[in-house]
Amino acid sequence: MKLRSLVALLVMLPTALPSASAQEREATRTPTLAEYTSGSPSQLRPTSLRALQWLGDDYIYIQERNLILGTPGAKKAERTLLTQDELLALIGEGTKGNTAKYFSPFQVVGRDQRHLLITFSGKHYVLDPRTKQLTTTFEQDTKREKTFDLAPTLEASAIIKDHNIYVTTSRGEEVQVTTDGSPTLVYGSSVHQNEFGIHGGLFWSPDGSQLAFYRMDQSMVAPYPIVHTNTRKATRQDLYYPMAGMPIHHVTVGVYNRATGKTIYLNTGLPKEKYLTNITWSPEGKTIYIAEVNRQQNRMELKSYSAETGEPLQTLFVEENEKYIEPQHPLYFIPNRPNEFIWQTRRDGFSHLYRYTTSGKLLGQITKGDFEVISFLGFADGGKTLLYTSTEQSPINRVAYRISIDGKGKKLLTPQPGWHIASASKSGKYLLDTFESLHDVRENRLVSTATGRDQRLYQSDNPEASYITPEIILGTIKADDGKTDLHYRLIKPTNFDPTKKYPTIVYVYNGPHAQLVQNRFHAGSLGWDLYMATQGYVLFTIDGRGSDARGTAFEQVIHRHLGLHEMADQMRGVDFLKSLPYVDTNRIGVYGWSYGGFMTTNLMLTHPETFKVGVAGGAVMDWSRYEAMYGERYMDTPQENPEGYKATNLALRAKDLRGRLLLIHGTIDPVVLWQHTQLFVEACVKADTYPDYMIYPEHEHNVRGADRVHLNGVITRFFKDHL
Structure with a gap:
């Protein structure tokens, strides 16, 4: 068996972190909710080299108040390129910002990727950090720009x-x-x-x-009023939001x-x-x-x-x-061939790269197979070679390859199973690779695109090394069609006792452009579900058909009837949970946001015998009130698909609510309008059913920043009280 095939097979099998008991011998406490909440100031998370990126064919990163430059292959690989004090003197701001803890934020700019753009004290500065010369300055109109x-x-x-x-x-x-x-x-x-x-x-x-x-x-789109309540008298903001089937x-x-x-x-x-x-x-x-x-x-x-x-x-x-x-x-134009370009498309059912002339002549399909090209990274060898990341190793992995523009000579550059986020140098000779997996804490690597040899630049400590943490398992089950593999993430409670039965929460999204199960640190979990595992819950997530990175047929099963096949796959996940002796089948809950909020509500209404408690955040309740571009892609228009829209209008099924359902919405949400959950509540009032409700004033489609800890606290209390 080829090494690549063996690696892919191993990734498909259920895998787990080292047992909790081994960690607990040295651990003293479990992480708090704030320490597990994404975006919290006290969040426990792996670290990386700060602002690591390319400056032409050199790499740079911030090390406290210094900007460090590294040259691949050089005898002295790294040196201080510019200090914060030198930067402030260069831009004439020597007395301002000199107490900053870190070097000022910057952006690499220019055709040659050799300059920095820094916005500071009302001006935009462009400078060459190698020569320490200021190139141009632009005034900033902070109030109007x-x-x-x-x-x-x-x-x-x-x-x-x-x-x-x-x-x-x-x-x-x-x-x-x-x-x-x-x-x-x-x-x-x-x-x-x-x-x-x-x-x-x-x-x-x-x-x-x-x-x-x-x-x-x-002007042809009727304005939708967003109301801000953080003034003495509420103020109106018009949002020009074209809904499905209406003028766009x-x-x-x-x-x-x-x-x-x-x-x-x-x-x-x-x-x-x-x-x-x-x-x-x-x-x-x-x-x-x-x-x-x-x-x-x-x-x-x-x-x-x-x-x-x-x-x-x-x-x-x-x-x-x-x-x-x-x-x-x-279009990605090929260097030294101004009349040729690379086109990325799902034309054959999977996202692949094709080579064309500017006259429209197809010169050949470069990548082929039942996998998705995730990102085109750039060119190497003066345009003779392409660099890209894909799911070829496994749908839950991301790995980088090089391949000739004629589709020959493909080489795997990042063979370690897991999640690689890569960027290419200006010439394409090297990649900066940020790698992590279920078993590997994040690290930054330098990879030669010619040989695949890598050099570790930085290794993060495990931020939870001294904490009691739950066991995470990755595996697969079959979809409702009986043949398609679906990837799941299962998190066991800390201090797990196989003789006990535990309440279980299904965390769901299952819509397009999202993949929740990932072979990376925490397996893609954002933290709340890890915290719930410390509170004695089993957490389960499955990427059913309709979700991302599995090709056209996998995704398009949702067309014109959102929720139908997605729910069927989620219920196969529930069947799997019921086969586990430690899952309390009388205490199963479900939680999701946005499309996941739609799925949560739909599952609560459709399967009240299964789901006792649900939390639906920012939920789409009526697809005819969602925006036209997304809604019409997956549902066609309400005029073309009236039965599909009727079946997915959850307000029409408010009478079916049996369990405890908490609805959460930001009051100025411009993505899923607050109107969705308000109308569902109105329908519940008329149907004599009883959802619970929580709003977050002046928050948009999600609750971010310090308030997210409060959000996670509300959700935690709801499950503890009712599941």
């Missing part, structure tokens, strides 16, 4: 303020690019509810001479030419209700590529446009899917 986007050539920046785009230079020149921006006419920001891999709205050309930007007209915003792409001072708009044509995604400049800056998705989200056309005239040049190719299609990645 919403976005600052630096050109790759470093001498200009794009700024959003007062709803409009301004281009500024280091010489203090400022040009107002747009003049009619407003809350309903949005420039330079993310569009389409940040779906389809969209993370921003400003796109500099490679030479910094032109700026492409999104223009979103949302119209988006176009503008191009501002710095030399001429003129702006043109790409002629993307009709219909106006479509999605313009994954905007990419050609290397020479004359062409813009857009992946255009129809509103039905079953057809994508990759088109090119002239950046000078705005007119369409050609449709390179079309992708279609009978259920839905979802492009997530821009």
Whole structure:
């Protein structure tokens, strides 16, 4: 058997941390709720090299008040590149910030990735840390500036303020690019509810001479009132939130030419209700590529446009899917081959890399197999080699590979089973790899992409080495279809006694773009479930069909009837729990947030004989009131799928509530509107059923910061009181 196959087989088998009893001989206490809460100031978590990233082909990180530089292969691998005092003197702020505990936060910028952008005391500074020279300075309007986007050539920046785009230079020149921006006419920001891999709205050309930007007209979308109560009189904020089946915003792409001072708009044509995604400049800056998705989200056309005239040049190719299609990645142009690019798509059922010419000719599929390419990391060998991470070792692992652009010579660079988060140096000769697994606390490594040899840069201590901690088990069971493997995480109570029976909580999400079970430290748990294990509970999580990183067929089973197959798979998980002699089958609860809140409520209503207690946070209760981009992708429109929407409107089933269900919602949630749980409560009142309720004023879709400890306390008390 090949080593890779053997490793994959071992990962598929149930695995566990060293037994709790071995740890308890030296442990003195269990972690507190705050110490287990993600984001808490006192959270116990592995450490890493602070701000570790590439500076060209060198790596840098913060070590207290020093910026450290490392050169792969050098005799003296690391040295202090810049101190905080030197930085403050360089930017003329020697008397300010000199008591900071750490070196100032920074961003690596520029085409060569050799400069730092530091925002400090009302200004944006661009500097070369190697020569210790200040390159450019931009004034910051702290009250009005919403976005600052630096050109790759470093001498200009794009700024959003007062709803409009301004281009500024280091010489203090400022040009107002747009003049009619407003809350309903949005420039330079993310569009389409940040779906389809969209993370921003400003796109500099490679030479910094032109700026492409999104223009979103949302005047046809009825405003939705978000009410803020932290003023003497409550104030209203209008949210332009297109719901499924209702009019959606119209988006176009503008191009501002710095030399001429003129702006043109790409002629993307009709219909106006479509999605313009994954905007990419050609290397020479004359062409813009857009992946255009129809509103039905079953057809994508990759088109090119002239950046000078705005007119369409050609449709390179079309992708279609009978259920839905979802492009997530821009074009990756191959170095030294300006007419060739890499395209990432799920065209064959799994996310893979393909090589194309700019005329639309397919040169070949580079990666193949029943696994997902998770991220494209970059090029090596002057463009002859690709670097990427994938699930090829196991769906619960992430590993990095190199492969030739012709699909040959594939090499596994990070063979250790577990979770590798990698980034490539400018030349692609090295990776910075942050690695962890169920058995390995986090470490930072330097990996040669030519040989795969690695060097450990940093090893985190186990933050729980002196604590009593629960045993975590990873394994698989079959889905409701009887053939698909589903991965689970099971956390046993501390001081586990196999002769006892324990209350059990199912933590659930099971929706697209999320994978909860991971071969990493704590197996992907965020901490609350670990704390509940210290309180005498079994915690169980399973990634059923519909969740992420398993391919199209695995995910698309949810299409047009959200919750149906997901619940069936969760119930197979319950069957597994019932087979365990230590699970108290009369005391099973369920908890989830967002899609998981929808699943929690649905499970409570559908299987009251199984679930005694539930907690649903930020839950979708009626998919017709969810946003159009996400909702229509998975459900089509309410007009096209009335039965599907009716079946997933949980308010219509409020009469079926039997157990104790706690609903939690942030009052200014812009993702799942507070209206969802309010209407469900209203339906329960009319149906004479009795949910419990908790709100978090002025919190959005989740409760973050110090208040998260309070949230976890509320959830803990509810299960302790009722399960």
